[in-house]
Amino acid sequence: MIRFLATLLLAAGAALLHGPAEAQASDASLYQAFGEKAGLAVLMDRFVETLAVDERTKVFFANADKPRLKQQLTDQLCMLAGGPCVYTGAKMRGQHRGLEIARSDFNALVEVLQDSMDAQGIAFSTQNRMLARLAPMHREIITRE
Amino acid sequence: MTSHTLHAGTALAFALLCGPALAESGKLLLTGGVSSIDGAAGGGLTPWALTGSYATQGQLGGTAFVTRVKTQDYALNVAGAAASYDDRVELSFARQDFDTGPTGPALGLPGLRLKQDIFGLKVRLFGEAVLDSDTFVPQVALGVEFKTADPGGLAPTLRALGASTQGTDFYVSATKLFLAQGVLVNATLRATKANQNGLLGFGGAADDSYSVQPEVSIAWLLNRHLAVGAEYRAKPDKLNPSALGAGLQEDDWSDVFIAWAPNKNLSLTLAFVDLGHIVPALVTRRQQGPYLSAQVAF
Numbered sequence: 001m002i003r004f005l006a007t008l009l010l011a012a013g014a015a016l017l018h019g020p021a022e023a024q025a026s027d028a029s030l031y032q033a034f035g036e037k038a039g040l041a042v043l044m045d046r047f048v049e050t051l052a053v054d055e056r057t058k059v060f061f062a063n064a065d066k067p068r069l070k071q072q073l074t075d076q077l078c079m080l081a082g083g084p085c086v087y088t089g090a091k092m093r094g095q096h097r098g099l100e101i102a103r104s105d106f107n108a109l110v111e112v113l114q115d116s117m118d119a120q121g122i123a124f125s126t127q128n129r130m131l132a133r134l135a136p137m138h139r140e141i142i143t144r145e
Numbered sequence: 146m147t148s149h150t151l152h153a154g155t156a157l158a159f160a161l162l163c164g165p166a167l168a169e170s171g172k173l174l175l176t177g178g179v180s181s182i183d184g185a186a187g188g189g190l191t192p193w194a195l196t197g198s199y200a201t202q203g204q205l206g207g208t209a210f211v212t213r214v215k216t217q218d219y220a221l222n223v224a225g226a227a228a229s230y231d232d233r234v235e236l237s238f239a240r241q242d243f244d245t246g247p248t249g250p251a252l253g254l255p256g257l258r259l260k261q262d263i264f265g266l267k268v269r270l271f272g273e274a275v276l277d278s279d280t281f282v283p284q285v286a287l288g289v290e291f292k293t294a295d296p297g298g299l300a301p302t303l304r305a306l307g308a309s310t311q312g313t314d315f316y317v318s319a320t321k322l323f324l325a326q327g328v329l330v331n332a333t334l335r336a337t338k339a340n341q342n343g344l345l346g347f348g349g350a351a352d353d354s355y356s357v358q359p360e361v362s363i364a365w366l367l368n369r370h371l372a373v374g375a376e377y378r379a380k381p382d383k384l385n386p387s388a389l390g391a392g393l394q395e396d397d398w399s400d401v402f403i404a405w406a407p408n409k410n411l412s413l414t415l416a417f418v419d420l421g422h423i424v425p426a427l428v429t430r431r432q433q434g435p436y437l438s439a440q441v442a443f
Contacts, residue, residue: 136279
């Protein structure tokens, strides 16, 4: 019985795996799940304010131009989520060069983003869909390995 | 101080004595896996390519665990510890203590307990299981498990069967979290000749060669603190045939589990395991039952 159940779960898992990151171009459902641009703006406002006070991340954000950062992040996540935005900021690597960001710093930011999304009532599966589009940026942001 | 105690202390000391500044918690919740019964980080039955504890690059972390498995006729207690550095290297130790239930008395060895010490070393070769969400490339690690069995009064029997009491398993694991779907998959290939994971020694008169056994795990993240999944672990069955015919045949292992991590210091895993037949010559029914494990991370 348990062998059958385990096999069934494994097969179901295999069926679910239709690709590492979803196709972004034509699917705006994630954008809608985040409350479109207005929802993203509220989320990024909460996110940046938290980053500036969290013990693990505040050292990086203390002197940031917060209004500008919030606007750029809103545009960036809007675009990633399939919304009608264009991100006009600099590339990730250039933006973060010289900041000595370690893996643990990046993961702390992910946790602050998860907390912010929790506070906004965004479903866990929806959060993961967005995180899957953001996560590859770690290669350009983490400079201290 | 016995060498066992010395080795048991090594993994813990590695994490504790280097000072609190290094023992940080850079990994995301649940992404250090749990402690497998052999001591390595992964699922309950299988080592994964994750490096254990919450230490990530540049950090040192440790874990300690206890596990109890109870089936109809047998029970297994395991305790151990592991330390991990830089998300690159993991050292682990586990001591297994198996209660042979009715088998002991049936062999004229009442109270027979089979014990085993396992020292593990795992090295992450490449890949990032969690954050490389734009590629199929998994996180891959190589590992070895040095196993020393103490069969107690069963030692002469194992000698007669051609089984040795020391053995080494070699494995390669590939682990990936499909982040958009919240599903983690692991595939392990283990070169082994361990009988019942080593509790009945290694190899046998009829077959003393290594064979490669596949092990797979899958886990769904339900939220940041909770995962459910299943594992399947093939076994080499080296004591079949033996002087006891098919009496020492072993079966593949499997389980379904739920793992809960309320914070980065504690995780609890509850599973239902199917260990198949264990010494079917004396105990004919399949062994199934609950598995409970608690792990602290620091």
